[in-house]
Amino acid sequence: MVPYIIRRLLIAIPVLFGVMVVNFIIINMAPGNPVDMYVDPNSSPELLEMRKEQLGLNDPLYIQFFHWLGNLAQGNLGYSFSTYEPVSKMIFERIGPTFELMGLALLAGLIIALPIGILSAVKQYSKLDYLATGTSFFGISIPHFFLGLGLIYIFAVQLQILPAGGMSTLGSEDNFLDKVQHLILPVIVLAVGISGQYVRYVRASLLEVLGQDYLRTARAKGLKEFVVTNKHALKNALIPIITIIGMEIPFLLGGAVITEQIFQWPGMGQLTIQSIMSRDYPTLMALNLLTAFMVLFANLLTDIVYSFVDPRIKYK
Amino acid sequence: MKPLLEVNQIQIAFESDSEEVISVEEVSFSVNPGETIGIVGESGCGKSVTSLSIMGLLGKNGKVNKGQILFGEEDLTKVSNQRIRDIRGNEISMIFQEPMTSLNPVFTIGNQMIEGIKLHLKMNPKAAKEYAVEMLKKVGIPRANEIMKEYPHALSGGMRQRVMIAMALACKPKLLIADEPTTALDVTIQAQILELMKTLQKESNTAIMLITHDLGVIAETADRVIVMYAGQVVEEADVFTLFKEPKHPYTQGLMASIPHLEYESEQRLASIPGSVPSIKHMPAGCRFHTRCPYATERCEQEQPRLKDVQAGHKVRCWLTEEDGLRTNSDQPKEEIFT
């Protein structure tokens, strides 16, 4: 197992390098440049040119890239073009809130989806099944901005029982209840979509397992249907679900761009939008690097977890 | 002797796309304690469905419409879910055709063995584990202690079928239903598994219902044989009578299709012309008349009943009912079925 993990990590290095080269090219291909974004439009062309020179934007692209890479090798992600803060500090501040929001949303989504998905599969083609699959379709298709704004309108504007946005009320940052109140709406928005998807995954995966011969064996032993479904069938059905959850891990840190924007949630999604808008190259590069790393890491983690739940898989 | 199991005129139907398809009709037979009864017949004739109905494992869409399945005093078609679960794996066990897929891939052999033992024999985990190891040893599994910790994928087909047998016999059932237990195995392993079943049967006086395509297996293991065709029993006899004097044209056809070493090499192996009618389009009258060389007008119109021709020998055929004398020796069978 350990040699396997080391091998996978070594393979990840060239992959990350490739991803970052492509990212760098695409970011630089986008029209506009950072200087136009921050500097007073009335300033003279000389001043603009001077700023560009200062930021190193006049160097050839590959020089810029290796410059970035050199800094990275020293653990330096650079400074934001727009806030002049260290990029690492900005990301560090944002990662916690995002992880909190996304983690809770995923957890809530799974807790809702699992029993519904199981029931829906066990009672395939029943009214309950149609209701569950129908509702899940609704959950998947409703846009986050629409649901988010709708919930804000009802609960924050009309009923005034929940805050419309932010992570906490000014002055009560340490109040747990206040924090929970701020979490409720954005978590609901995200959990609706997530549970909608997972109801379908769980249902499909369990249906595939329900016809298997080994369940007949389990029934032939005299086991209760509850044990047959929730022990024998479910453990098999969850194996593919684990992969899907694994692929979700990068989003846990990448944040939910639109939902964070709507609820003024100071997370990674919001940071991403801001840095795109302001052509903040160093921040964008760092965010992309983090995402690429998380994808690779999540894949590896999924494969490792897989070998624990599926005894047929062994890595050497 | 009072039979252990008495299947009485059952009809089994499956619900599919809101229409009911009858899969097995007028099937009757009985199994005595300790005997081996063989069930043969072409693919799709309803052997598995019949055996699953005894276990109450027809699934959501299947049900026994008519008839009784008497096990002791109880009618298994009417007992509660709780009661049938108590019987399954305990008084009646079943092993299946596909050892490769019959064990759950994500649980250890030990886990799957112990499950039933704990459930029916009410043993504590430690005793159940010891008993499971003992059962594995009994079915000839080497290193039984280690195998308990293995997952099914680490075992060969023959080994998995042994595990299935150990599991099925753990609670000393009165009846073991073996649905083509050796079809998926190679010939040497087949013989071992059958031998094992026979040995264990003697030890515990378990009755065996052996379902198979293989007449050779029947000849070697069964005491009595039931021949099924298109969802019905067409002939029932003890194994010697059946092989010596098959009465139903279908059985005669089956016998003629067994390869014999002593025959001339250039002689062609007989086969029954035509194919089994589909369950949705059963012919009127005798279900075999479309393929029967002796079919008369009556066979096309009226359905024959399963009737005794001798003590313990039942046939569903108008011809035997009419003259009761004609046997396959009247005409050489090879000529008829080629």
Ligand SMILES: Nc1ncnc2c1ncn2[C@@H]1O[C@H](COP(=O)(O)OP(=O)(O)OP(=O)(O)O)[C@@H](O)[C@H]1O
């Ligand atoms: N779940 C089901 N739903 C609908 N029809 C079924 C179902 N199970 C079996 N049947 C039908 O019942 C008939 C008998 O099937 P069965 O499996 O008992 O045949 P068999 O004699 O065991 O054949 P084989 O030798 O191939 O195992 C078949 O025509 C089959 O299509």
Ligand SMILES: [Mg+2]
């Ligand atoms: Mg079958």
